[in-house]
Amino acid sequence: MTEVPDWLERLAAQAAGITVPRYLRPPADGGRLAAVLMLFGEGPFGPDVLLIQRSSRGRRHAGQPAFPGGGVDPGDGGPVGAALREAEEETGVDPRGVRVLGTMPELYLDHSDNRVTPVFGWWHTPSAVHAASPDEVESVERVPIVELVDPGNRVMLRHPSGLAGPAFHVRGMLVWGFTAMVLDTVLREGGLERPWDPARIEDLPAEVVRMGLRERITPTPRIVTPRP
Known part of the structure; x- marks a missing residue:
């Protein structure tokens, strides 16, 4: 069993107070309750x-890297229970090996009408993981933080709409969209971020655009003003 690192303790303690950008704030009512597990x-x-990495055959977010997660079911007792259940169903994570540290405020994804609560977890007793739900998940990766903060792995990704958001090239995956937005926030708020070049812009790959069109949804990338 390993101890929670100081940076994660600090981040989890302030997570509930993280300011949610206006375009991610939930509406007054409506929306499907969902949760994701950020398991460190x-x-x-x-x-x-x-x-x-979600299955390329999936109905939603096909082929995209993501945190384990999904909708909140009545028996979950809330976002924490949902995040742990979904992680177990999708990756085989044993919830008994996870210490829940806290949650971020709800984030609203208008293209899927989901109100998503990110849940912080510390994997004090790691268990073997795999693509436990092949119809939904193609692969599972433990991505080192050192790779996420490597400036050479960071880019701004431009959607055909012209909007751009943060993205990461790690472990053969292009991490973008909602997952990249949350990771970008976590790295910055946790004091882990290293200086990188937000002027390094790439276009969203054509095959990713095609999968998005197949789902008949339009992603909502983060609008970012490059930092000096």
């Missing part, structure tokens, strides 16, 4: 976070 642990390359 101590891996062979230092601190890491668990990500999944």
Whole structure:
């Protein structure tokens, strides 16, 4: 069993007070309740976070890297229970090995009408993970934080609409959209971010655009003003 690192303790303690950008604030009512598990642990390359790659055959967010998660069911007791259940169903994570540290405010994704609560977890007793739900998940990765903060792995990704948001090239995955927005916030608020070049802009790959069109939804990238 490993101890929670100081940076994660501090981040979790202030998570509920993180300011949510206006375009991600939930409406007064409506929206499907959902949750994702941001599961941090101590891996062979230092601190890491668990990500999944969704199935390219999926109905929603096909082929996209993501945090384990999904809708809140009546028996979950809320976002924390939902995040742990979904992580177990999608990756085989044993919830008994996870210490829940806190939650971020709800984030609203208008293209899927989801009110998503990110849940912070510390993997004090790691269990083996795999694509436990092949129809929904193609692969599971423990992505080292050192790779996420590497300036060479960070870009701004431009959607055909012209809007751009943060993205990461890690472990053969292009992490973008909602997941990248949350990771960008976590790295910055946790004091882990290293200086990187937001003027390095790439276009969203054509195959990703095609999958999005197949789902008949339009992603809502983060509008970012490059920092000096």
